Amino acid sequence: MLPCTGRIEESLLLKAFENGADGVMVVGCLEGDCHYVSGNIRARARVNRVYGILEKIKIGPDRVRMFNLSAGEGSKFAAFANEFVGKILELGPSPINMVRAGQAQAVSQKEAT
Amino acid sequence: MKSGSNLEKVLMAGHFSVTAECGPPRGADPDIVRKKAAFVKGNVDACNVTDNQTSVVRMSSLAGCMLLKEQGIEPLIQMVVRDRNRIALQSDLLGASALGVRNLLCLSGDHQKFGDDPQAKNVFDIDSMQFIHLTKSMRDEGTFPSGKKLEGAPKFFIGCAVNPFADPFEIRVPRLKLKISAGADFVQTQCIYNMKKFKEYLELAKKEGLHEKVKILAGVTPLKSAGMAKFMRKMVAGMDIPDEVVNRIAAEPKEKQAEKGIEMCIEQIQELREMEGVAGIHVMAIEWEEKLAEIIGGAGLLPRPVVE
Amino acid sequence: MITGTPKPIEEILEMVEPYDNIILAGCHGCVTVCRVGGEKEVQVLASTLRLAREAGGRKINIKEVCLERQCDPEYVEQMRPYVGDYQAVLSIACGAGIQFLAEKYPIMPSLPGINTGFLGVTERQGEWSERCQGCGDCVLHLTGGICPVTRCAKSLFHGPCGGSMQGICEVDKSVKCGWQLIIDRLKALNQMENYGKLKPCKGWSTARDGGPRRIIREDMI
Numbered sequence: 133m134l135p136c137t138g139r140i141e142e143s144l145l146l147k148a149f150e151n152g153a154d155g156v157m158v159v160g161c162l163e164g165d166c167h168y169v170s171g172n173i174r175a176r177a178r179v180n181r182v183y184g185i186l187e188k189i190k191i192g193p194d195r196v197r198m199f200n201l202s203a204g205e206g207s208k209f210a211a212f213a214n215e216f217v218g219k220i221l222e223l224g225p226s227p228i229n230m231v232r233a234g235q236a237q238a239v240s241q242k243e244a245t
Numbered sequence: 246m247k248s249g250s251n252l253e254k255v256l257m258a259g260h261f262s263v264t265a266e267c268g269p270p271r272g273a274d275p276d277i278v279r280k281k282a283a284f285v286k287g288n289v290d291a292c293n294v295t296d297n298q299t300s301v302v303r304m305s306s307l308a309g310c311m312l313l314k315e316q317g318i319e320p321l322i323q324m325v326v327r328d329r330n331r332i333a334l335q336s337d338l339l340g341a342s343a344l345g346v347r348n349l350l351c352l353s354g355d356h357q358k359f360g361d362d363p364q365a366k367n368v369f370d371i372d373s374m375q376f377i378h379l380t381k382s383m384r385d386e387g388t389f390p391s392g393k394k395l396e397g398a399p400k401f402f403i404g405c406a407v408n409p410f411a412d413p414f415e416i417r418v419p420r421l422k423l424k425i426s427a428g429a430d431f432v433q434t435q436c437i438y439n440m441k442k443f444k445e446y447l448e449l450a451k452k453e454g455l456h457e458k459v460k461i462l463a464g465v466t467p468l469k470s471a472g473m474a475k476f477m478r479k480m481v482a483g484m485d486i487p488d489e490v491v492n493r494i495a496a497e498p499k500e501k502q503a504e505k506g507i508e509m510c511i512e513q514i515q516e517l518r519e520m521e522g523v524a525g526i527h528v529m530a531i532e533w534e535e536k537l538a539e540i541i542g543g544a545g546l547l548p549r550p551v552v553e
Numbered sequence: 554m555i556t557g558t559p560k561p562i563e564e565i566l567e568m569v570e571p572y573d574n575i576i577l578a579g580c581h582g583c584v585t586v587c588r589v590g591g592e593k594e595v596q597v598l599a600s601t602l603r604l605a606r607e608a609g610g611r612k613i614n615i616k617e618v619c620l621e622r623q624c625d626p627e628y629v630e631q632m633r634p635y636v637g638d639y640q641a642v643l644s645i646a647c648g649a650g651i652q653f654l655a656e657k658y659p660i661m662p663s664l665p666g667i668n669t670g671f672l673g674v675t676e677r678q679g680e681w682s683e684r685c686q687g688c689g690d691c692v693l694h695l696t697g698g699i700c701p702v703t704r705c706a707k708s709l710f711h712g713p714c715g716g717s718m719q720g721i722c723e724v725d726k727s728v729k730c731g732w733q734l735i736i737d738r739l740k741a742l743n744q745m746e747n748y749g750k751l752k753p754c755k756g757w758s759t760a761r762d763g764g765p766r767r768i769i770r771e772d773m774i
Contacts (some may be wrong), residue, residue: 141593146600185597188562190667227608327707331754353714356706356724367707371754374711378751390754408715416713416736419749423711427751435715482716482723 137161137198145182145196150179152229155220158198165202172200191227194219233239247384247430249401250347251319252291254552255525256431256460261518262525263546264321264433264462265537266293267313274418275312278304282316284534288541289318290549291348293433293527300360307337310346322346325354330370331379335389338380342399349401350433351376355389374427377405378413381428384442409446410433410485418449421459421473431460433527438474440516447522448477456522463517466529467540468506507540514544554583555647556670556681557590565643566605568664569613572640576632577602577666578654579619580646587681589667590645596749598645598666609718623650629657636661664740689759689766695747697738704731710752 134140137160148156158179160172179198187193197219199212225233246253255262265285270277278410285292294309310320317323322341324334341349353373357365371379379390380403387398405424421432437443450456453514468474471494478486490509497505510528526546530536541547555711569575577599584590601616608614616639621628623646636642636658643652645666655663670682684705704706706724712732716723720733739745757763 141596143593143596143600146597146604150600185562185601189601189608191604191608208744228604231607231610253742331562353709356716358724360704370757371710372707372709372711374709374751375754379754406715411713411715411738412717413713413733413736416748420711423749423751482718 136166136168136171137175138168138173140178142176142178142182142185145179146185149186149191149195149226149228152232153195154223154226155195155197155216155228157213157216158196159212160198160200162202181229192223194223195226205241248347248400250291250400251552252321252348253402253430255290255441255550258550258552260290260466260525260550260552261523261546262290262460262462263288263541263549264291264293264527265289265534265541266295266527266529266531267309267534268298268532269306269309270297271303272302273304274522278309278312279316281534282313282318284537285313285513286316286318287549288537288547289528290525291319291321293321293323293350296352296354297328297360298323299355300327300357300362300365302361307341307344307346308331310341311344314345319348320346321348321350323350323352324376325352325377326371326373327354327357327367327370330368331390334371334376334447335379335383337400338383338401339395339397342401344396347400347402348404349380350404350406351380351429352406362521373405374423377424377427378402378427385428395464402430404431404433405429407433408445408483409437410435410439411483414446417446418453418455421450421455422453425455425459431462431504431524433462434464435483436464436466436529437513437517438484438490440513441487442485444520447520451522458526460524461522462525462527463523464527464529465510465513465517467510467533467536468502468529469533470499470502470506471497473506507536507543510540511543514540514546518544554586554673554675555649556587556645556673557584557667558593558670559589559598559645559667560665562605564662565666566602569602569606569641569643572613573611574598574614574638574640576616576618576636576639576642576663578632578642578644578646579617580621580644580650581619582622582624582646582648582650582708584650584667585619587675588679590647594645595599595619607613609683620646620650623647623653626653626657629653686760688755688757689763692752695752696735697742697744697747699731699735699738701731701735704729704734706731710755728768 137158145156149155160175163172166172176198179196182196201208267281292313294306296306297303306322310322313320351373357363357367380401384398384401387395405422474486474491477484494502494505514526577595579592579595581589595617599617602613611681641662641664642654643666644654644666648669651663651665672685673683674683683703688702699708705712706722713730717730717733720730722728722730739748
């Protein structure tokens with residue numbers, strides 16, 4: 133459980149990709165509305181850094197994105213989630229998952245023969 | 246006589262001296278220096294040869310000096326502390342003196358960032374102030390800084406540069422004073438365009454009696470165009486060109502601006518000549534050496550005196 | 554503190570290219586404070602390398618460690634039990650730490666994950682600047698507590714040079730003229746008499762110019 137997006141470390145976002153995520157959505161409070169003053173601002177900076185890392189190592193920067201909304205905006209959350217999922221589907225599986233799927237296929241083919 | 250150089254003799258005899266400047270070529274062709282020398286000859290008491298100015302690699306200053314000397318011009322070697330440590334500086338002083346160079350200008354040198362080799366390691370083992378002092382002690386004491394005796398002391402008329410227009414202004418005169426106490430015999434100033442500020446500087450120096458301890462040669466550079474004035478003002482650190490100077494040359498049509506620049510330079514020299522405490526002028530006609538005779542002659546400073 | 558900047562990931566990937574099993578070692582000292590080589594940076598760099606390598610089709614195994622200090626033997630010693638299980642160690646400590654690892658584990662290739670910078674201070678989060686060159690002969694008492702060797706681009710002892718304009722150094726618009734700072738400070742301290750004195754040529758033998766340096770404190774041995 134994270135009390136605030138400000139508690140999200142860059143390594144946690146990267147770990148998600150290592151663990152097989154095709155995309156990571158960070159949802160924080162509206163800027164200027166953080167219980168801890170600047171947690172969501174810090175989160176934004178960290179998401180930006182991870183964006184840069186993903187771009188450099190060719191995983192695709194658009195697989196991580198930060199959204200801001202208030203706790204009362206359920207429908208907005210759903211809309212954001214749908215939008216992001218749509219974007220990730222469009223991008224397809226992450227290069228990591230592609231490699232893993234390829235290897236799994238190779239293994240199963242080997243087993244079949 | 247400290248050095249017996251022509252420049253020293255002319256100044257000591259009380260003449261208003263004239264020096265100019267030659268930038269050595271960006272290559273090994275000696276004829277480029279010889280061509281420039283032809284424009285300089287007879288018009289000056291000594292001619293500076295720059296030392297990799299703006300950190301752009303050029304033929305060495307000492308080689309340039311020897312080429313001038315070969316043409317019958319008295320050279321003034323510029324040496325910067327940017328590229329040489331105290332070992333190399335001392336060695337080059339001995340070498341230059343042995344070859345008959347009698348005038349020296351001690352400089353810090355522009356930072357290597359401005360040249361073609363910004364990745365170079367800079368030296369700055371000693372600063373220009375310490376370099377002046379080192380040279381003076383070698384000349385006057387006949388010893389190395391280590392105290393060991395020299396086999397023949399180098400003979401130099403020692404100069405330094407001052408920029409009356411750099412910041413902070415209030416430190417400029419104290420800094421000149423320091424250079425004098427380090428051992429400077431003469432100073433050449435940065436190009437002067439802001440005459441009002443220069444007068445202010447000179448007054449402050451005179452109040453301390455500095456003009457009696459050191460020969461002040463006022464630096465001038467003729468403007469070729471309004472564009473050059475604007476470029477220098479913008480790009481050269483410590484260059485103070487007032488609006489009225491730029492406007493005056495800009496008021497001329499393009500083809501007449503060079504002529505105007507020379508006219509303005511001559512006027513300026515005449516004004517500087519009238520100032521108490523100014524012992525001479527230093528004309529830096531950058532890549533425009535062919536105009537030296539016109540400028541110096543125009544200012545009524547030709548022929549140059551011969552002092553035995 | 555000793556500062557540094559991360560090496561580009563491409564350069565690190567090239568360095569670790571021959572290896573499949575490495576240690577990535579951070580340091581809890583200076584590089585943690587300047588956010589280039591601490592525990593968090595170890596985690597981020599390890600994940601980044603694993604992702605990049607796996608996406609390229611060749612996985613890499615990384616043991617993540619962060620030593621208390623890579624410049625002290627007792628902490629470096631802590632790696633001994635497992636160091637033989639790996640092919641190389643990528644260190645994101647300063648150059649001293651990286652070299653100490655190489656020295657203590659001579660059979661292991663030691664790889665630098667950062668570019669070590671300078672002895673400096675934190676101006677604000679994310680900004681550090683240089684203060685000391687460790688020349689071995691401090692003159693700060695004469696220069697208003699501002700170092701001419703470090704803060705002047707030409708290390709002048711009688712500045713400022715002609716390139717000082719409105720307190721800014723000609724070398725870079727974002728750099729203050731060290732000598733303007735010294736003069737302002739001397740004035741404020743009423744110590745301008747220090748400016749007017751000719752300072753002798755500096756002895757550089759106590760700086761790196763005298764060869765690699767060491768300090769031996771007989772009273773502590």
